[in-house]
Amino acid sequence: MLTLGIETSCDETSAAVIKDGAEVLSNIVLSQAIHGRFGGVVPELASRAHIKTVVPIYRQALEEAGVTIDRVGLVAATMGPGLVGPLLVGLTFAKGLAFANSIPFVAVNHIEGHLAANYLEHPDMEKRHLSLIVSGGHTLLVEVDGFGSYDVIGQTKDDAVGEAFDKVAKIMGMGYPGGEKLDKLAQSGNARFHRFPRAMMKEEGYQFSYSGLKTAVALHIGKLSEGDFERQKADLAASFQEAAVEVLVEKTIRAAGERNIRDIALAGGVAANSRLRSMFAERIDKNRHRLFWPPVELCTDNAAMIAAAGYYRYRQDGPSELITNAVPYLRLSEM
Ligand code: KG4
Numbered sequence: 222m223l224t225l226g227i228e229t230s231c232d233e234t235s236a237a238v239i240k241d242g243a244e245v246l247s248n249i250v251l252s253q254a255i256h257g258r259f260g261g262v263v264p265e266l267a268s269r270a271h272i273k274t275v276v277p278i279y280r281q282a283l284e285e286a287g288v289t290i291d292r293v294g295l296v297a298a299t300m301g302p303g304l305v306g307p308l309l310v311g312l313t314f315a316k317g318l319a320f321a322n323s324i325p326f327v328a329v330n331h332i333e334g335h336l337a338a339n340y341l342e343h344p345d346m347e348k349r350h351l352s353l354i355v356s357g358g359h360t361l362l363v364e365v366d367g368f369g370s371y372d373v374i375g376q377t378k379d380d381a382v383g384e385a386f387d388k389v390a391k392i393m394g395m396g397y398p399g400g401e402k403l404d405k406l407a408q409s410g411n412a413r414f415h416r417f418p419r420a421m422m423k424e425e426g427y428q429f430s431y432s433g434l435k436t437a438v439a440l441h442i443g444k445l446s447e448g449d450f451e452r453q454k455a456d457l458a459a460s461f462q463e464a465a466v467e468v469l470v471e472k473t474i475r476a477a478g479e480r481n482i483r484d485i486a487l488a489g490g491v492a493a494n495s496r497l498r499s500m501f502a503e504r505i506d507k508n509r510h511r512l513f514w515p516p517v518e519l520c521t522d523n524a525a526m527i528a529a530a531g532y533y534r535y536r537q538d539g540p541s542e543l544i545t546n547a548v549p550y551l552r553l554s555e556m
């Protein structure tokens with residue numbers, strides 16, 4: 222069965238076609254460049270841009286997959302969490318398309334989409350696994366017991382880790398969103414140059430906190446002369462990244478040990494981070510655990526992961542009603 226996925230929860234317009242919940246036939250992602258000059262996503266501009274691009278991106282996804290809409294067996298779209306205007310554009314388009322073509326429709330939780338990116342890529346992963354979902358909006362540690370069965374064992378008390386990357390990148394003059402650029406710059410820096418705080422790392426439980434780290438970096442940089450800042454930029458980026466990533470790695474590995482979970486999956490935009498991946502690979506006990514992550518294009522927001530989650534959700538619960546509305550603060554277990 223072919224599933225068409227539509228994703229418009231933030232500033233990426235994306236459409237994808239996947240086969241049997243497993244094979245990606247096309248996955249078109251258009252990132253809206255307009256927000257760069259404002260230093261963050263402007264919701265109203267994002268909605269307007271989605272309205273302009275959702276139909277061409279949908280057509281391109283069908284064309285690249287080499288199919289027509291009458292071959293599609295399921296339409297899946299993100300219903301939340303995300304920005305309400307952008308969500309409504311993709312959701313309304315998808316519902317209309319499904320209705321007009323008599324195709325079942327399924328609403329998808331964006332976080333479950335990130336989680337499902339690993340299903341596309343790693344069919345051999347155990348049903349019971351630990352998923353670390355790290356993005357611009359989320360920092361979640363989830364014990365998964367098969368698709369749809371979640372126990373959120375840890376989350377951030379304040380900022381998401383991707384948000385911290387973006388804010389630090391902005392302070393360093395890298396524009397928005399700067400996580401990927403910061404990652405690149407950090408590769409030429411010394412991660413031991415300055416020790417930034419590892420919030421909550423030694424505390425029990427699996428909670429995270431990122432607003433203190435962001436403030437510590439801002440205060441530190443604020444005291445430097447322009448010349449010193451320019452000279453130390455790569456080292457500071459690497460030092461921040463090391464602190465941000467180490468808490469994620471330590472807590473995830475600890476949770477996997479304490480809960481006796483073999484497989485660990487990384488998901489979300491920050492799962493593309495090179496140091497997160499390398500530190501996990503360095504510290505994990507390979508005799509006890511297996512580590513999985515999706516390719517970079519399935520880490521950041523994309524419709525293939527939405528189609529995958531939609532496919533599994535539909536098999537489990539059947540179609541969603543066409544009156545399904547956007548839910549900006551939808552949580553992982555609220556489906
Ligand atoms: O999953 P995603 O595309 O959108 C949300 O659902 O939030 O994640 C975007 C986030 C942004 O904060 C971006 O800066 C961050 O992921 N990101 C990275 C990297 N690539 C994307 N952060 C650190 N290192 C990267 N390589």
Ligand code: ZN
Pocket residue numbers: 331335356357489490521522
């Ligand atoms: Zn996302």
